[in-house]
Amino acid sequence: MGDGEDDFTFATEKQRAVLELLANNRTSKEIAGALAVSEPAINRRIEVLRLRLGGITRHQLVRRYRNWRDRIALDAGSSVPCVENDDEFIQLGARAAFGKAGDGSDADETTARFRDSIAVRVDAPWAEEMPQPRVVPGMLDGSNAMLSRGAAIAIILLAILASLAVGLGVARALADIVNG
The missing domain is CATH 1.20.5 (Single alpha-helices involved in coiled-coils or other helix-helix interfaces)
Known part of the structure; x- marks a missing residue:
């Protein structure tokens, strides 16, 4: 066949599923796991496609499939006009209130309270002192630690x-x- 527009129209649904995962840089083992089939079955499907396209390498097969897929997507996308929609902008809530007394929260001056009740720390997580992990077991610590x-x-x-x-x-x- 060549690099024509109908390179992969002959492929079955199973072969296209394998090609799609192969185009996403997945290994045969990963593809087999994703499709719940054996790895030799995946390799057979790839080999059939390679032979059908003239014995090309696996890398060339993937490149040709990506080019074909992009051409099909471009052709399908060219018929749909580009429409700008201003209604899809995310509207942010009101300015956060910091540590208001009487709002029913245990927020201090470093915690922001948003309209949707998500508490956000303003200071960096590494700025506050973290409790030190115990290095020795409690049995070796305490009043007779030295002994x-x-x-x-x-x-x-x-x-x-x-x-x-x-x-x-x-x-x-x-x-x-x-x-x-």
């Missing part, structure tokens, strides 16, 4: 030394067996 942490360090040290001794014992036993 608890020292005991935990000693227990961990003894566990490491014990595992080292067991490892050396196993290594010596294996060496005796090998030399044996």
Whole structure:
């Protein structure tokens, strides 16, 4: 066929669905997931289209489909005149009131209250002091923190030394067996 206007009129609905997703830079696996079909079925549909268009590459297939789709959209869009509509502008509400007493909210001077009741912070989120995350568990913190942490360090040290001794014992036993 060539680059004529009817390049993809022969394609079935399934093939067009695959081409549409392929034109959006999706992989075969993503297309298969989106269409709930197997990946080999997607690859077969693409291969049939490639062979039908003269054995072109997948990249060329996608480029031709995009060009064809754009031409069709341009032709369809050229028949509809461009109409400006001033009624579609978004109308903003009245100016926000900051921290009015008696409006039933717990707003302070940094919170804006709009007509549709959405609270918006005026200051940056990183400007206020955030509570620090707990680095150590509560068991190792408190009145006996120094003693608890020292005991935990000693227990961990003894566990490491014990595992080292067991490892050396196993290594010596294996060496005796090998030399044996």
